Amino acid sequence: MKKHTSIIKNIKKTAVLCSTLTTVILSSSLYAFDWPQAEIESDSFYSYFGQLRAGVISNSLIFHESSDIKSVDSGTIIALISEHDGDQGWFNSPLGNAVIIAHKDNLLTVYGNLDGSSLPENIEKMHEVQTGTPLGISGNSGWHQGNSCLEFQVADTKQKTSINPRILMPRIGKELELVIGGISAVNKKGTEYNFLNQQTLPAGQYYIYHQRQKTAVPYKTILSINGAIVETLSYDVLRQDNQRICVSGRKNYPVEIVYPDDQKQLLADITLPRGRVVLTVIAEDILGARRNVSYTLNVQ
Amino acid sequence: MKLKKNVFLSTIFICLFFLVYIFVAARPLGKELQMTPQWTVNISPVDIVNTQAVSGQLPFRLGQMMGYFTSDGKIVSAETFPYKASISSNFYAKYGSDDPEIPFFSSNGVQTGTIKSSGFPFFEDDRIFMFFPGGCSFMQCNTDGTEKWRYEGVMPVTAFSSSPAGCVAGFADGTLCTFSPAGKVLQQFSPGGSDYDVILGAAYSPDGKYVACVSGQNRQRIVVAKCDKDHCIITFFKYFNKDLTRQTLVQFNKKSNIVYYNYADGLGIVNCITNECKEIPVNGKVIAIQESEKANTAYALTKNGTTYSVYAIEGQNSLLGSFSFTASSAFILAHDDSLFVGRDSRISRFKLTRN
Numbered sequence: 001m002k003k004h005t006s007i008i009k010n011i012k013k014t015a016v017l018c019s020t021l022t023t024v025i026l027s028s029s030l031y032a033f034d035w036p037q038a039e040i041e042s043d044s045f046y047s048y049f050g051q052l053r054a055g056v057i058s059n060s061l062i063f064h065e066s067s068d069i070k071s072v073d074s075g076t077i078i079a080l081i082s083e084h085d086g087d088q089g090w091f092n093s094p095l096g097n098a099v100i101i102a103h104k105d106n107l108l109t110v111y112g113n114l115d116g117s118s119l120p121e122n123i124e125k126m127h128e129v130q131t132g133t134p135l136g137i138s139g140n141s142g143w144h145q146g147n148s149c150l151e152f153q154v155a156d157t158k159q160k161t162s163i164n165p166r167i168l169m170p171r172i173g174k175e176l177e178l179v180i181g182g183i184s185a186v187n188k189k190g191t192e193y194n195f196l197n198q199q200t201l202p203a204g205q206y207y208i209y210h211q212r213q214k215t216a217v218p219y220k221t222i223l224s225i226n227g228a229i230v231e232t233l234s235y236d237v238l239r240q241d242n243q244r245i246c247v248s249g250r251k252n253y254p255v256e257i258v259y260p261d262d263q264k265q266l267l268a269d270i271t272l273p274r275g276r277v278v279l280t281v282i283a284e285d286i287l288g289a290r291r292n293v294s295y296t297l298n299v300q
Numbered sequence: 301m302k303l304k305k306n307v308f309l310s311t312i313f314i315c316l317f318f319l320v321y322i323f324v325a326a327r328p329l330g331k332e333l334q335m336t337p338q339w340t341v342n343i344s345p346v347d348i349v350n351t352q353a354v355s356g357q358l359p360f361r362l363g364q365m366m367g368y369f370t371s372d373g374k375i376v377s378a379e380t381f382p383y384k385a386s387i388s389s390n391f392y393a394k395y396g397s398d399d400p401e402i403p404f405f406s407s408n409g410v411q412t413g414t415i416k417s418s419g420f421p422f423f424e425d426d427r428i429f430m431f432f433p434g435g436c437s438f439m440q441c442n443t444d445g446t447e448k449w450r451y452e453g454v455m456p457v458t459a460f461s462s463s464p465a466g467c468v469a470g471f472a473d474g475t476l477c478t479f480s481p482a483g484k485v486l487q488q489f490s491p492g493g494s495d496y497d498v499i500l501g502a503a504y505s506p507d508g509k510y511v512a513c514v515s516g517q518n519r520q521r522i523v524v525a526k527c528d529k530d531h532c533i534i535t536f537f538k539y540f541n542k543d544l545t546r547q548t549l550v551q552f553n554k555k556s557n558i559v560y561y562n563y564a565d566g567l568g569i570v571n572c573i574t575n576e577c578k579e580i581p582v583n584g585k586v587i588a589i590q591e592s593e594k595a596n597t598a599y600a601l602t603k604n605g606t607t608y609s610v611y612a613i614e615g616q617n618s619l620l621g622s623f624s625f626t627a628s629s630a631f632i633l634a635h636d637d638s639l640f641v642g643r644d645s646r647i648s649r650f651k652l653t654r655n
Contacts, residue, residue, distance in 0.1 A: 053433050053434070054400075054417070055432065058433070059436060076495075076496055078472070079458045079472055079545060082546060085384060092431070093435045094434065094435045095435035100458070108472055112456075124545055142435070144397050144398060153434070153456070155455055157472075157473040160455070243451045244452045245454060
């Protein structure tokens with residue numbers, strides 16, 4: 001009987017151990033990258049990938065507050081960008097002091113806005129790094145606003161795209177709430193129709209916009225007409241097209257189309273046909289949670 | 301008797317041979333380069349606003365101070381800046397971490413224009429560039445600060461320089477791209493040849509015929525390419541024994557026939573016409589190369605911690621000598637027959653002569 005109990009105990013211990021191991025292995029394999037600094041809640045970033053930042057579509061994920069910075073995966077340091085404050089004739093990168101690491105699968109990670117004095121003493125001799133290798137402390141050496149600190153980027157050198165780092169990183173806590181509102185249509189002549197008080201408009205080609213949120217960026221926006229999806233804009237990657245950073249949908253859209261001003265963000269480039277049109281806008285966050293709003297339009 | 305005669309004839313012959321050799325083989329000794337100190341001035345802040353332009357103003361930047369001086373030792377202007385600044389012989393600007401727009405000034409202190417964008421400006425002679433937040437995009441501006449053309453990318457710019465022929469940008473994915481002054485992409489290629497492609501330093505020759513870069517990790521190399529209409533042909537490359545990860549200097553001379561580059565062990569010099577390469581060991585990172593056409597010499601300023609060294613190089617490949625000093629910031633500038641050396645809060649002029 002005693003022996004039987006002992007066997008059961010051992011089985012239980014093994015099960016617990018297996019379960020713990022499975023959890024650890026799963027959690028570590030679910031995401032390609034670790035955190036580049038201390039973990040923060042999903043709704044606590046200073047600025048998100050795809051947001052309008054000083055006139056360009058940002059390909060950075062920007063963290064609040066200074067923190068110890070570490071490599072998100074094993075790899076090879078391929079470049080150190082420096083502030084050249086004392087030296088004449090060198091361009092100053094808005095990344096300030098930055099470390100660029102090449103990883104497997106043609107991925108590069110960029111750690112910008114680091115404090116120069118905090119960089120490891122032997123950083124110029126460091127080549128291979130492991131997950132968690134210290135890279136210094138985030139500071140204010142680059143272009144930055146307020147108390148924004150680490151500027152983190154992920155690039156795919158094969159596809160020539162910038163990847164939303166949050167796809168590859170662990171996520172904790174709730175996402176920032178997406179708000180869909182202030183839907184308007186702007187035709188090629190620049191005439192604007194605000195759907196809140198103007199549901200009648202002439203047929204033709206329009207850019208459809210919604211009110212830009214100052215911090216949150218949808219992971220995806222979907223626009224459908226009478227139930228059929230006509231445009232999906234995705235903020236998982238940013239592409240370069242004709243020397244411009246673009247958000248991709250049916251076409252690639254540069255900043256002056258995606259963010260024509262501080263207030264608007266593009267939803268679609270569509271042609272509205274004559275008749276009664278039900279226009280539905282869906283905004284989706286990175287976890288797949290959706291918000292939607294519909295308008296019935298009288299297109300003449 | 302016969303032996304004595306032979307010895308006598310041999311002696312005469314040897315004497316005649318040496319006599320002829322002395323006159324035929326003699327070549328004049330090269331004139332020695334002399335650096336004669338002319339003056340040293342201390343810099344203290346001098347704000348010059350809306351003054352008449354002084355001809356031949358030379359820019360300086362030392363630590364958190366920048367301004368202009370003349371070759372006779374007058375500090376025309378000297379301003380401190382709290383965050384960052386850019387200065388060239390034509391323009392200067394002070395800027396903050398996120399200024400929404402950046403006014404810039406000509407060398408006589410008159411506001412020339414405003415760059416109505418946020419980012420970090422960069423002036424080279426009369427060329428104005430603006431690097432946008434994120435470090436992957438930039439634009440060239442007109443002389444009033446308005447946008448001339450822009451390039452937006454998704455890879456960080458790791459190397460950049462310009463010349464009258466246009467500009468060259470090197471990227472973290474190993475792409476090298478040259479642009480015309482109007483913003484047209486002239487050539488775009490990846491030098492490759494290494495395990496990891498990255499551009500750490502790049503230059504575009506003043507005549508637009510050559511582009512050069514230090515590229516790659518795990519077999520880093522210098523690459524010189526001749527630019528044709530639509531493509532570049534690599535005419536010279538050399539692998540290094542050690543790799544650098546920091547940004548490094550690559551620079552053409554004014555005649556566009558020599559390119560200087562900094563590698564892990566020193567300074568390299570490539571003759572673009574003959575493809576000959578000479579390497580000179582130097583102490584530290586090369587932060588500036590200046591040429592004196594009058595003295596037919598080039599000068600390299602290197603930095604190793606707080607030790608700065610100035611190396612004088614004759615022609616294309618002979619190291620004439622060097623001197624070192626301790627400072628927290630320094631610069632060199634060659635102009636006419638002089639070399640100016642800035643050190644913390646002082647500037648000195650050395651006259652370059654050949655005797």
